[in-house]
Amino acid sequence: METIVSDRPESFAWSVWAKRHPILIKQIQDAFPYPAEVHRALDALLEETLSGVIQRLPADAHDFALWEDWDRGWYGGSWLSAPFLWAESYFYRRLLEAVGYFRPGPWQGIDLFGPAKHAELRTPTVEAELTALDDVAGLPLTEQRRALLEAALWGNRADLGFRITAAAEGPSTDLVADDSAQLWSILDAASPNATVHLVADNAGRELLADLILVDHLLTTGAATRVVMHVKPQPYYVSDATGADVIAVLRRITSAPGTAAKAGHRLWTALTDGAITLRTHPFWCAPLTFRHLPPDLTEAMSPATLTILKGDLNYRRLIGDRTWPPTTPFTDLTAYFPTPVAALRTLKSDVAVGLTPPTITQLDATATAWRTTGEHALIQVRA
Numbered sequence: 001m002e003t004i005v006s007d008r009p010e011s012f013a014w015s016v017w018a019k020r021h022p023i024l025i026k027q028i029q030d031a032f033p034y035p036a037e038v039h040r041a042l043d044a045l046l047e048e049t050l051s052g053v054i055q056r057l058p059a060d061a062h063d064f065a066l067w068e069d070w071d072r073g074w075y076g077g078s079w080l081s082a083p084f085l086w087a088e089s090y091f092y093r094r095l096l097e098a099v100g101y102f103r104p105g106p107w108q109g110i111d112l113f114g115p116a117k118h119a120e121l122r123t124p125t126v127e128a129e130l131t132a133l134d135d136v137a138g139l140p141l142t143e144q145r146r147a148l149l150e151a152a153l154w155g156n157r158a159d160l161g162f163r164i165t166a167a168a169e170g171p172s173t174d175l176v177a178d179d180s181a182q183l184w185s186i187l188d189a190a191s192p193n194a195t196v197h198l199v200a201d202n203a204g205r206e207l208l209a210d211l212i213l214v215d216h217l218l219t220t221g222a223a224t225r226v227v228m229h230v231k232p233q234p235y236y237v238s239d240a241t242g243a244d245v246i247a248v249l250r251r252i253t254s255a256p257g258t259a260a261k262a263g264h265r266l267w268t269a270l271t272d273g274a275i276t277l278r279t280h281p282f283w284c285a286p287l288t289f290r291h292l293p294p295d296l297t298e299a300m301s302p303a304t305l306t307i308l309k310g311d312l313n314y315r316r317l318i319g320d321r322t323w324p325p326t327t328p329f330t331d332l333t334a335y336f337p338t339p340v341a342a343l344r345t346l347k348s349d350v351a352v353g354l355t356p357p358t359i360t361q362l363d364a365t366a367t368a369w370r371t372t373g374e375h376a377l378i379q380v381r382a
C-alpha cells in the first residue's frame, strides 16, 4: 500500500498545503502583534512548503538531534513529495520555530493557537453542552455511556484546524463503524481494576467531553485509574497541552450544576493520582505508533485499554497509507502494545475496517466522505 504524499493537485493532502495553511498562517499573524521578523519567518515557511525544499531546524534548536533521528531522508526534498504524515508534523514544529516558541525572549512559551482555543471555551455551544450534563445524569447507565462516549467522539469534529476549510458544522450523521459494545465489555471485564490510557487530541470542546467521559469512567468504576496523554507543545492547531487541560477544568468547575461537581471530582482525581497527566516528545513525532519508544511502550503496557482520540492518532495507529477500506482494523493494530479503541471523525483519506455495504452506501452519497468530518467511527481491537 502506498504511503500518502501531497503532490497530486486537488488531492486532500495537497489541499492542506495549498488551501488550509495559507489561511492558518494569516490567522496566526493576525492573532498576535508579532514583530516584522516573525511575519517574515511565517511567510518564508509558507513559501518553502509550497515551492521550496525542506530545510533542517537550526543546529542550536533544543530538539535538533531528535529531529535528525526522526528524519527518514526527507530534508532537502520537496515538502509535497515527502510523506504527508511526516511533512505535516514537521510543518507544525517549524511554525513554533518561526514564532520563537522555544527561544528565550518575550514570545517563548506563548501558544500561537491559544486565542482560538480559549475563545471556543466561551461559546454558547460549550455553555449548552455543560448544562446538558444535568439531563445526562438522570439517564440509565447504558444511555449515559452512549451519550458521553458519543460526546467525546463527536467532540473530535470540533478540531480548529479542520474547521479552517470545512463547511460550517452541519448535523452529525452516522457512525460508519461502531465497536462501542466491545469497548465497554473490555472495561467491565477488568472492573474494578481497569486502567485506561487516553491519548487526547484537541483542546476546547473535545477535551471537555474527554474529561467528562474520564470522570464518568472513574465515578462508575469502569476505570480505577486513568492516564491522560497530552502534547508537550502546541501542535496541529488545537491539540491539547497541559495548559489546555487546566483551562478546560477551570471552565467545567465554573459551570453550574452537574458539570461543576464533575469538575471538582476531576480536580481531586488529578491531585490524588486517580488521574495522571503525562506528556512525551513522541506525541509530536512525525512517525506512526509502530515507532513508539520503549519508555512510552512500558508506561502504557499496564493499560486495560488505550483510547486514541482523533484523526491524526488514527493515521499514526494504522499507518498513513492507501489501505483498501475493508482492511481489518484488528490486523493493522495487532502490533499495538495494549487493547486499543479509536474514536475518530473522518477528516483525512485513511479509512479501514469498513464493511462493503457501508462503503457502497458512503460512495453513493457522492461526497468526499473520508474528509468531510460528517462521519465517525469507534473501532476496537481487544
Ligand SMILES: O=P(O)(O)OC[C@H]1O[C@](O)(CO)[C@@H](O)[C@@H]1O
Pocket: 016, 088, 156, 159, 161, 162, 201, 202, 236, 309, 310, 311, 312, 313, 315, 347, 348
Ligand atoms: O485533530 P485531528 O482529529 O487529529 O485532525 C487533524 C486534522 O488535520 C489533518 O491532519 C489535515 O490537516 C487531518 O489529518 C485531520 O483532518
